Amino acid sequence: MQAIRFTLIAALAAFAASAVAAHAGPITLTFSHGTPTTHPEHVAALQFARRVEERTHGQIKFAIFPAGQLGSENEVLEKVRLGALDMAASTQNYLIKYEKAFAVITMPYVFDNYAHAHRVLDGPAMAWLAPLAKKQGFVMLSNWEWGFRxxxxxxxxxxxxxxxxxxxxxxxxxxxxxxxxxxxxxxxxxxxxxxxxxxxxxxxxxxxxxxxxxxxxxxxxxxxxxxxxxxxxYYNQVHLMGAKSWARLTPAQQTIVREESKAAGDGARKAIIAEExxxxxxxxxxxxxxxxxxxxxxxxxxxxxxxxxxxxxxxxxxxxxxxxxxxxxxx
Missing domain, CATH: 3.40.190.170 (Bacterial extracellular solute-binding protein, family 7)
Incomplete structure (x- = not known):
């Protein structure tokens, strides 16, 4: 199984490298996440991919790999950072190994409710943490949902x-x-x-x-x-791209990706909270x-x-x- 996974990731890395060489044409970005296909996060991933493809008129497509098919979240994030994979949705704790400041989000009993957590993490915390993540090779697109534990x-x-x-x-x-x-x-x-x-x-x-x-x-x-x-x-998912993959997109494409990431994340939040x-x-x-x-x-x-x-x-x-x-x- 490990050999198969390594071969798959190596093939995806080779594909990404060839896409860079042909960046003027349509590109397919790899998107890994750990939730099963029945989970609202996967529904959000599908929505995100569909809307970006529609708005870019097919210039950006996605190969989505759910349920941890490409390895553990630690393995996937490292591949994203190195450019072997393009994108992931991962809980924020996996960024602690790259930037210790992310550990503060795991503090117990600091948020009153979902709305309070969202205001903090989408507002001042995003403005603070996103540049720190960028220095480590990650572009934080938006916050998705995971929930209170x-x-x-x-x-x-x-x-x-x-x-x-x-x-x-x-x-x-x-x-x-x-x-x-x-x-x-x-x-x-x-x-x-x-x-x-x-x-x-x-x-x-x-x-x-x-x-x-x-x-x-x-x-x-x-x-x-x-x-x-x-x-x-409280735990949230962070939808992020590797800085190397982000640089392959035009400014207009980057805007679309950010907007659709937020829209998909908002949908995931509503679905997860509503079904509790x-x-x-x-x-x-x-x-x-x-x-x-x-x-x-x-x-x-x-x-x-x-x-x-x-x-x-x-x-x-x-x-x-x-x-x-x-x-x-x-x-």
Missing amino acids: NLTNNQRPINQPGDVRGLKIRVPPVLGLEATMQALGAQISKISFKDLYAALSQGRVDGQENPLNVIYYNKLYEVQKHLALTRHV DELIAKMAAAGVKVTRPDPQPFRAMMEPAHQKIKLLAGEENARKFLNMVADERRP
Whole structure:
């Protein structure tokens, strides 16, 4: 499988190189993302590709590779940075390895709701972070959706912070998420996402944390008894291009790509947010017990997590971000 993937990426890199030589004619850009084809993000990717092709009169086409076909998100982003792939939609945490300032977005319990998160990330945070990403070889086109993260487990309902203590929770290898669960007394397990379903069903871990759409579309609820709507960390997808691929486009084409990226991202946001109640109801109907704990006691325990994230991102970066959060808060 690894050899097949390497061969596919090598072929795409050769195709990209030949397209540069023939830049006056139509080009086909490669677009990788990690969601299944049933997910609203894939629907957004299809809309984006269709509209750009229409508006450029076929001068720009896309080859879309969903469901992580071209490798892990770390692998894909590095290929995008190097110009072997053109474009990706990836959660912002994967940019931390290139620019530590992105770690501030993983701070728990800083956003009041979706609108608050969107105001910050589309406005002052985008103006600040996009130039930093550009220096690392990425052009941030727009923010798409991923969602507030919630906690599931097989041991007990979560109604207060103490209910998390002692649970063995799988988290991605992201310091902000690890620190959040550790602040609540959980034991951290770093199982890969592709092995998560099996690990939950076999009892190797008690639970995991993810946005509702991830829990539902990847069927994790099938092997979990309890869902707590903790909404502890907000995650968004970043739609981005490699700077090398971006330079192949004319200014007019760049404008179209940016506009259609935002339109597709707005659509994904609406779809993901609108379906959350429906997904909760479907999981409850399947037998999952749902709790809605008061966030305030959880928020009160997050200072250790915030301090760890500040050390990673830098105190000045954290202060700048938290000021943005405060400035965009509404009564």
